[in-house]
Amino acid sequence: MRPAVMLVTLVLGGALALPADAADSAPTDLGTLDKDAVARVVKTPGYSPYAGRKFPTRPFFGDTHLHTALSLDARAFGNTLGPEEAYRFARGEEVVSATGQPAKLSRPLDFLVVADHSEALGTMVEVARGNPAVMNDPNCKRWHDMMKEGGETGVRAAIEIIQSLGQGKLPKALMDAKLGRSIWQSYTAIGEKYNEPGRFTAFLGYEWTSNNKGNNLHRVVIFRDDKRKTDQIMPFSSLDSENPADLWKFLQGYEEKTRGSVMAIAHNGNLSNGRMFALVDFFANPLTRQYAETRAKWEPLYEVTQIKGDGEAHKFLSPNDEFAGYEIWDKANLDMSELKKPDMLQYEYARQGLKIGLKLEKELGTNPYKFGMIGSTDSHTSLSTAEEDNFFGKHSGVEPSATRAAHPAAKFGDAVIMGWEMAASGYAAVWATENTRESLWDAMKRKETYATTGPRMVVRFFGGWDFDAKDAETRSLAVAGYTKGVPMGGDLKQAPAGKAPTFLVAALKDPIGANLDRVQVVKGWMDAKGDLQEKAYDVAWSGDRKAGADGKVPAVGNTVDVAAATWTNTIGAPELITVWKDPDFDAALKAFYYVRVIEIPTPRWTAYDAVRFGTKMPPEVSMVTQERAYTSPIWYTPGT
């Protein structure tokens, strides 16, 4: 395999393809494309190759999983910043963190889901709104007027209300529980306020925190809709049920009632002790076809990387993958009440989950684990930080400080998790046509997404039967991609006789981040005996490195100066593009393919902490990282 850089030659000087001779050489290699097929993605193949495009031209970056002070656990660790501050921070404004430190992102995010733990609140402040049902009561009327006056008078009204509540003297009119305004409604109102279509998307959502026996089965619930629909329900909480199947029923009910759209995204299989991608349901019964269909319907994505560990691949499951085992948390379940046993791992990691899905699909007729990938922070600080040099930690108790890294963060019996084990990860990248709730949500539903561990690299991945080397040279890669194939999250079916799938794979570095080491395609499949297999192929890489006999490209090198927490882009490539054909394809076997992009080594957040606080880290602390991106898979299914 030759590095992708060899595939492209610069057209320069006398060979410039300018209008005079454009007919032969120029527009976008469209000559290699079928005209009707082009018409599907480009309305009018007129002069401008950019006019009328219907496909996404850039990824949007965001966090689908952020907690604020409205989550009681976040609060318990000292977070005092509510959703307003969370949105402001994500939009690129400077805010002061709960520990009094000014915080600002390197650049704004495009979208955010504030996903506080679901719980209901009934306050008595319908008064302020002047709800007619309570205005007949003279006290309510008086309080209402006082509140309207505002200032000190308003405050006095609030205090009077609280006092009467405490003394059990609240007017009867206010005791009707149905009047209790829910926290949910004020919370969705804040989301509406910060949602600016085209500029910044504030999704409405929350987290369902099923934690049965300490095993993490949490799901973030994300609505496509606005407040008018979401306010028709109250969030389904784990107090209602800890069984994911009940959550799906609730989601179904929501859609039927409101004609809205909603999805759920699970996370931290690594803390589920073998429950996340299990062969059995919540009650340990074997999965049924109906379970598989329901799960696949409501859970199109999986949050594969976040602060409490990366969940792509574990060394124990992928011993031949030298990049497996990134930022692993594998000591126990969420509350550390049960230590990890090796046989749990196979049901916890995304790659293995995708493989198990193939097997279950054969047994049940539907693949319950047919999910795409996103990353998010699950930060409880109201600050969506995933960059190594700007990491505000899991919760307010581990915001930047001289001691946070070397201090135990969790302890149970022999198991300890140290502060330095937090992963400064991750973000969700979404190939949407525009930055709106509808467009982003739809892209998430069709799995046209990828996860990053923090950097904002651009990653394209298309699968088809006819990609050739020229498609990697085109200046309109997406036109070739969408015309001749399917994007990440898609399906390949009906293999033409004698053909193997081909993939158009491309990655561009974060404009302010590190260069790229390599791009890999990870393939998982079920062999003829029904055994599950996997392989990671290096398909494009920087420099003149040659793949060894085992097909593996040697390490890219390392420019990190740990003592100074710096690195240079003198190694690696800003962009890698190639076309790759599966050399081991068997048309009779189910398979999936996803892309993993690896950056050159850079300082880990612990290295920045050591420099900024002038501390010395214990020797076991890892100080260098290779950040990465994981795309949603493209699945191949025979005989369909």
Next chain:
Amino acid sequence: MKLVREPLVHFLLLGAGLFVVAGLMSTGSGADPGKIVVTTGQIEYLAAGYERAHQRPPSSDELDALIRDWIREEAYYREALALGLDRDDAIIRQRLRQKMEFISDDVAAAAEPTDDDLQRYLDAHADAFRLERRFTFRQVYLNPERHRDALARDATALLAELRKSGVTADVTGLGDAFLLEHEFDALSGSEVAKLFGEQFAAALATLDTGRWEGPVESGYGVHLVLVRERTDGRIPALGEVRDTVRREWANVRRIESNEAFAQQILRRYAVTIERPSEAAPSVAMSGDAPR
């Protein structure tokens, strides 16, 4: 994570439950302490809560179970209060403080700005609402890894060719493959910075329009750029940004009002801080919160 160790986290769900109960306290408290009355309103509330979560009303068995559970909860709740179990419980303290803050937020939210308020706010913070500068531009990319030492020379040669061929030249075959677009229409300065980095965005603001310029550096390498049109930013009229101004105005109000609320409450207490021996003597404070 401390999060997973703290025993109090195990009470989180309990905490959420208490909160619901606390919201209903009015129905239970104030009556005879030895008597639990499940009012019609309470039953309706339980049924409504069930319906919101399950999208259907409870069956009569389910409702009976909800009522039985509520009675037990109420009894436990009262006994727990009698035993003082609510004291010094970090979760309960946090929850109560949070409820006070919700109330405080609600007080702030009750105020409605007039147009005059908003106009004054806009005038005083004009720069924060400035409509951004926008750029309509084309760019051709050169990948430094491919050109290595010849990068500057190749860029100069390509620029000369581009200038010769003019602003309408088809550039889709030029330069190196690039994953972002080659043409951008009225892209705001902040979006340019997101896609290409601050350095590139700043350069775009200084280039001559209507001709190929460069090389311009970005985090990716170098670009030759044709800025077709640059629309300068301006201060908008209130009508164009009313919602945003209202949001910002309300946010400032919220912060001020919350602080006033806190001060109002704290004024009711004489605060004494007994620091551990050391240098600082014990101080008595009144009113203002210790910072």
